[in-house]
Amino acid sequence: xxxxxxxxxxxxxxxxxxGSFREHCSxxxxxxxxxxxxxxxxxxxxxxxxxxxxxESTTMANIARRWNLxxxxxxxxxxxxxxxxxxxxxxxxxxxxxxQGAKQGGQELLGGINVDVSRNFFGSQIDSFETTIxxxxxxxxxxxxKCRAIFIRAPAIKKVGENVEVLAKYYLSxxxxxxxxxxxxxxxxxxxxxxxxxxxxxxxxxxDLRWHELFMRMSKGCKPFQSKLAKVGEDRKPEEFxxxxxxxxxxxxxxxxxxxxxx
Amino acid sequence: xxxxxDVEKGNFAVxxxxxxxxxxxxxxxxxxVEQARIAEEAGAVAVxxxxxxxxxxxxxxxxxxMSDPTMIKLIKEAVTIPVMAKARIGHFVEAQVLESIGxxxxxxxxVLTPADEINHINKHKxxxxxxxxxxxLGEALRRIAEGCSMIRTKGEAGTGNVVEAVRHCRAVxxxxxxxxxxxxxxxxxxxxxxxAPYELVAQTKKLGRLPTVNFAAxxxxxxxxxxxxxxxxMDGVFVGSGIFKSGDPAKRARAIVQAVTHYNDPKIxxxxxxxxxxxxxxxxxxEMHFTSYAARSE
Numbered sequence: 001x002x003x004x005x006x007x008x009x010x011x012x013x014x015x016x017x018x019g020s021f022r023e024h025c026s027x028x029x030x031x032x033x034x035x036x037x038x039x040x041x042x043x044x045x046x047x048x049x050x051x052x053x054x055x056e057s058t059t060m061a062n063i064a065r066r067w068n069l070x071x072x073x074x075x076x077x078x079x080x081x082x083x084x085x086x087x088x089x090x091x092x093x094x095x096x097x098x099x100q101g102a103k104q105g106g107q108e109l110l111g112g113i114n115v116d117v118s119r120n121f122f123g124s125q126i127d128s129f130e131t132t133i134x135x136x137x138x139x140x141x142x143x144x145x146k147c148r149a150i151f152i153r154a155p156a157i158k159k160v161g162e163n164v165e166v167l168a169k170y171y172l173s174x175x176x177x178x179x180x181x182x183x184x185x186x187x188x189x190x191x192x193x194x195x196x197x198x199x200x201x202x203x204x205x206x207x208d209l210r211w212h213e214l215f216m217r218m219s220k221g222c223k224p225f226q227s228k229l230a231k232v233g234e235d236r237k238p239e240e241f242x243x244x245x246x247x248x249x250x251x252x253x254x255x256x257x258x259x260x261x262x263x
Numbered sequence: 264x265x266x267x268x269d270v271e272k273g274n275f276a277v278x279x280x281x282x283x284x285x286x287x288x289x290x291x292x293x294x295x296v297e298q299a300r301i302a303e304e305a306g307a308v309a310v311x312x313x314x315x316x317x318x319x320x321x322x323x324x325x326x327x328x329m330s331d332p333t334m335i336k337l338i339k340e341a342v343t344i345p346v347m348a349k350a351r352i353g354h355f356v357e358a359q360v361l362e363s364i365g366x367x368x369x370x371x372x373x374v375l376t377p378a379d380e381i382n383h384i385n386k387h388k389x390x391x392x393x394x395x396x397x398x399x400l401g402e403a404l405r406r407i408a409e410g411c412s413m414i415r416t417k418g419e420a421g422t423g424n425v426v427e428a429v430r431h432c433r434a435v436x437x438x439x440x441x442x443x444x445x446x447x448x449x450x451x452x453x454x455x456x457x458x459a460p461y462e463l464v465a466q467t468k469k470l471g472r473l474p475t476v477n478f479a480a481x482x483x484x485x486x487x488x489x490x491x492x493x494x495x496x497m498d499g500v501f502v503g504s505g506i507f508k509s510g511d512p513a514k515r516a517r518a519i520v521q522a523v524t525h526y527n528d529p530k531i532x533x534x535x536x537x538x539x540x541x542x543x544x545x546x547x548x549x550e551m552h553f554t555s556y557a558a559r560s561e
Binding site: 020056063088125128131 | 269270271272273274276277280281283284285286287288303304305306307308309339343344345362365366367368390391392517520521524525
């Protein structure tokens with residue numbers, strides 16, 4: 001189900017400080033939207049939605065702070081008139097509280113979603129995994145929706161506060177519970193709170209467009225962003241500078257040829 | 264409801280996926296907890312824990328091996344970003360040791376003295392992802408066939424001289440561009456010529472890039488070096504000796520991170536290049552007694 005083409009495409013900014021931003025941009029374009037890489041505050045102008053991609057949350061927060069991006073991001077998010085989606089590291093950005101695993105000395109969050117998130121909940125890279133989970137994608141017409149989910153050093157939501165819609169859960173196996181020494185049946189891995197969406201897995205690393213389509217539907221009626229904070233001329237416009245080589249997207253997912261070759 | 268059953272750990276998507284999360288970032292060599300914290304604060308996406316940086320390995324000579332696991336564990340506890348460590352080429356037991364202590368990524372590295380001059384580690388046997396160096400497309404695809412899920416161009420580690428990194432990057436990118444221009448019928452012979460599996464060569468042609476993430480390494484010492492590698496088409500940058508062998512490591516580390524994020528903006532690169540203090544002393548790769556690490560494996 002593709003979003004119908006409008007005269008003006010829905011403009012989505014993807015925070016491009018680091019991580020899987022190119023994958024998100026490519027998915028947005030495949031859904032018929034316009035994707036913009038965000039490296040400075042002025043590039044947010046006119047965006048109706050913004051994606052905070054997977055990557056290292058510590059790193060992204062560091063760079064964002066250095067470029068004073070946090071104020072712009074807060075302004076973008078605050079008025080509740082635009083949509084923000086965080087995947088993996090982005091979920092950590094959007095959570096109101098980090099329960100465990102934060103960097104020494106703390107790390108700055110955007111907040112907005114009333115949840116307690118636990119960083120690297122499933123363990124380190126060796127505990128990363130791919131699986132199929134049942135999920136509830138609002139507006140998706142299929143019955144019994146399932147999606148392929150890739151968890152990479154993923155965070156998980158252990159406590160969900162008021163006004164938060166749970167879209168997907170991950171049920172822990174007995175073995176996993178014992179290994180981690182926890183006594184909970186499941187953790188929440190996808191949530192929605194009004195205009196904010198967060199997933200602890202990576203739809204951008206799969207061929208599944210449904211999550212991006214959901215985000216496009218959410219952003220459709222949103223008001224394009226116009227900053228009141230940014231002073232004209234203070235923020236540098238991005239240079240129009242062509243690199244020698246434009247990076248093609250890197251799709252890695254289960255049903256790709258590469259997976260067959262690797263077996 | 265019972266637990267999810269069809270859980271796949273350590274498949275290619277998961278291994279290559281971590282590397283995708285590192286894209287657009289800088290991975291820094293560190294030798295102790297203090298340096299690891301500086302790297303994390305500067306905005307590194309990962310750290311490479313090792314006993315000596317390549318510049319010191321060059322200076323000291325002798326056999327370079329895997330680091331003491333104690334040191335790696337201490338660094339792992341101190342930072343939230345992924346921690347990588349090096350194993351010798353072909354030394355699969357060092358790789359097993361690193362896997363058992365829960366390292367996030369293993370670098371099968373030519374910077375350490377090779378343990379096997381003919382065979383590399385069979386990386387399919389590991390759940391932990393392994394990255395390898397390459398000098399051209401054939402070498403990169405041979406490593407991927409062995410189960411490698413992240414590639415870096417080799418350059419010459421510990422020299423502070425970017426010339427070899429550029430050579431290897433240009434070689435890989437040039438090979439891919441030539442491959443894309445080729446007729447389908449010519450790919451079979453081309454695969455034979457570059458000694459790589461046909462399927463991976465065909466896949467590369469289709470994608471127009473390597474099927475894994477590709478970082479630059481070996482000789483990056485300044486913000487401009489890092490941005491150069493990014494503009495040449497790399498997904499990210501390794502900086503080894505360049506940071507902690509320089510006058511002001513914290514400042515230089517921050518500057519290189521910024522240059523990689525804003526690699527297309529010369530104004531920002533100029534701004535962050537100001538007043539960085541002394542860069543590491545470089546080595547000319549054409550000197551008489553120069554030992555090439557890159558030539559240690561193919």
